[in-house]
Amino acid sequence: MPRRKAIGLFSVMCLFGLGVIVGTYHVGQPLRALNMLLRVGHSPMSNEIVLSAAFAALGGLGALGLLLNRATPLCNALVWLAAIVGVVFLYAVPQIYQLPTVATWRSSYTTAMMILTPLIGGGALAALFGVRRLGLLVSVLAILVSFCLRPGYMATLMSADSALTAAQHSWFTAQAILLAAGVVGVVVCARLKSSAAVLAMTAVVVIAAELAGRIAFYNLWTLPM
Structure with a gap:
């Protein structure tokens, strides 16, 4: 992956991570997000939390690896897996507001x-x-x-x-x-x-x-x- 794209991907994942941190304040107290994990598959917000965490972890690790030019095949796989999780995440978010x-x-x-x-x-x-x-x-x-x-x-x-x-x-x-x-x-x-x-x-x-x-x-x- 060209250096510019790797830097861009890592920067975007950092922005997403910041967004996830800010988003935890939707629940009043960030620690309440842990309680929502008990309703995965049943609660739209629980699904959002799990999917956002999975996307951030996969995308973040993949982007960091590509930025550092280490384990490129594995990092590429992580990035593509993050993209798949991201598509599901995009659909899951609006369900919270229905x-x-x-x-x-x-x-x-x-x-x-x-x-x-x-x-x-x-x-x-x-x-x-x-x-x-x-x-x-x-x-x-x-x-x-x-x-x-x-x-x-x-x-x-x-x-x-x-x-x-x-x-x-x-x-x-x-x-x-x-x-x-x-x-x-x-x-x-x-x-x-x-x-x-x-x-x-x-x-x-x-x-x-x-x-x-x-x-x-x-x-x-x-x-x-």
Whole structure:
């Protein structure tokens, strides 16, 4: 594996590890995550915890080995195994939010949007770290799919809770504008041979867009009285 890709893979796994640590605070006290292991296979959150730990361990060890140029065949196998676990993990995460008590979350759009997020941001990061053509293609296609799904998603949210959805207008608008800017960035990157700065800015923009969308999503938390 080229040095740049190895560095990129290791950097991304470090970011994921940081995300896992931050994510443990969803349960109030991080140590409660250990109790959730008792419900693996039955609880969506338990499944998420186990899959995230497996992905982090496999991907982290594989990426570190490739970075250090040690046991490359084994590390490649670990990375590919991590990729398989990652696909299952991506599907498992949205299942946590399919709550009967939260109408704005319980829809197929939640699953679709959460799967598109790593494709949008991950594609841009992959392009930045060396997988340029495929990364940009995945990112821009995911953005276009996101735009196609947006009208139906907004209609579903409005029918579930119009007032709460309207309150997130600024966040959803910011997401759409930033994603559109990301598409422009991809076009510029495709035309320029040396565009590392533009590529980095594009990655930052699309990740910021998805963060804005995720803030809006969590603000849609509502319980019937």
